[in-house]
Amino acid sequence: MEDKRKTDCNALRRVIKGLKPKTKSSGSIRLPNGSTTTNQKTIANAMASSLVAAEETSPQLPASSISHAEVKLAILKGKPSKALGPDGICHLHLKHVPDNCINLMAELFNASIDENKVPDSWKKANVFMLPKPGKDPTEIKSFRPVSLLSPVAKVLERIILERIRQEIESPKDQHAFKKNHSTTTAISEATCCIVGGLNMEKPACRTIMTCLDMKAAFDTISIAKLLCGLEDAIADKKVGGWVGKYLYKRKISVQYDEVKSSWLTLKGGVPQGAVL
Structure with a gap:
């Protein structure tokens, strides 16, 4: 068989x-x-x-152009602030622009990214110095800078940020600059760890916490290192190039009481108040 x-x-x-x-x-x-x-x-x-x-071979797909819908959504997400940027425009103005203006903004944004050119007014910031609570008011370092940027540039920032978020996954333990996360969620998570340890059977599990305060964090960020990390993380290299153009050689004018300083060019750092 x-x-x-x-x-x-x-x-x-x-x-x-x-x-x-x-x-x-x-x-x-x-x-x-x-x-x-x-x-x-x-x-x-x-x-x-x-x-x-x-x-x-892994050909890079061309990035899609910024659309009318993206611009409109980015405008709606912005706060209706009446504070004027260096270009004399406030975000409340943008919330009332007609559709044909939104189309023009989309064309402007696409041209800015494709040609890697950023208008000078987008790279300027009116800076207000706010006193830090409990600090010596006679010391310059006791004031915190807050930048008023171009609302038009912030709309484009918001669009770019949304695209970057689709490519970069934030670490699960990160709470800053992450959607639906804040200092409140960070404190809540730390508290849960502490309470959970104390509620364990003896000997209880103790939690050790190390807290670091980064002095002048925004002002001392290395733009070169920031861009290297960004270019490695995202596929659209034009976006990385635009962010570099946007951050390098920015200008500020500080207002103290009713007086404004001369325009000065920054050597590094990123603006506080920016969407990105």
Whole structure:
């Protein structure tokens, strides 16, 4: 019986093999360098190389243009502030612009990113110095800077930020600059760890917390390192280039009481009050 099964299997293999179309070698194959060869080993290696190259090739899809809907949504998300930016525009103005103006803004934003050009007014900030509570009011370092930026630029910032968020996943333990997270969620999570440890059977599990206060964090950020991380994380390199153009060589004018300083060019850091 066993010999009969083997015979039947062999017969079946012969039938299947006979059904397959027979392919004839064309003899010679043209290689990528233009030459031809009949050497089977060379042909096999060339074919293998073509498959490896195909797998390694990952063409970048062109980024979609900023649409009317994106601009309109970004405007709606902004707070209806009456504070004027360096360009003399407030966000409340933008909330009342007609659709044809929104179309023009979309065209302007796309041109700014594609050509890697940022209007000078977008790179300026009116800075107000607010006194820090409990600090010596006679010391300049006792004041916290708050920047009023161009509302138009902040609309584009908001659009770019949304696109970056779609590509970059924030660490689960991060609470700052993350949607639906804040200092409240950070404190809540820390409290849960502490209480959970204390409620364990003795000996209770203790929690050790280390707190660091980064002095002048916004003002001392390395733009070069920031851009390196951004370019590694996102596919659209034009966006990374635009962010660099937007951050480098920004200008500020500080207002103290009713007096404004001269315009000064920043050497680094990022503006407080920016969406990005």
